[in-house]
Amino acid sequence: MIYPIVVYGDPVLKRMADEIDRESTDVKKLTADMFETMYQAGGIGLAAPQIGMSIRMFVVDGSPLNDEEEDMSDFKKVFINPEIVEEKGEPWKFEEGCLSIPGIREEVSRPPKLIINYLDENWVEHEEEFDGMKARIIQHEYDHIEGILFTDYLTPFKKRLLKGKLQNISKGKCDADYKIKIPGKR
Known part of the structure; x- marks a missing residue:
């Protein structure tokens, strides 16, 4: 099932998402739906709040970014309660975009490495280290379940410049x- 993408201005995007309990959510079905939705929208990551569900889950597939610098071919994962x-x-800048904020891309600084603990779609626990673009994609999606958008990292001046575009997106x-x-x- 393909879900519509919730856009800027919806309160679900600014809310801290709730942990998923094993009995309340069919994560296998939701995983398949989220990947289908993400692929249809041309994304490389999608968090549950972006489809209107305030739960701590996101999916990523970095394979479209596979290049000589970084092998992303094996970077298709599900993160539950991460x-x-x-x-x-040292934080590095990179231009980010978001399916919930169509048409806007801005530079965001993020640390290049992270360690994350999460459950996969089979409820198996993992603790892994990621770096480079993989870390950035995870950080961006993780922010969604924390109620943070990439625009929250922008300077007040940059936010003022984008105010009209963001208001239009919300409409x-x-x-x-x-x-x-x-x-x-x-």
């Missing part, structure tokens, strides 16, 4: 080649 244990290294006035859910509309 917890970043540590972030380290559905944006170019997205995927189905979106406009805040306050059913």
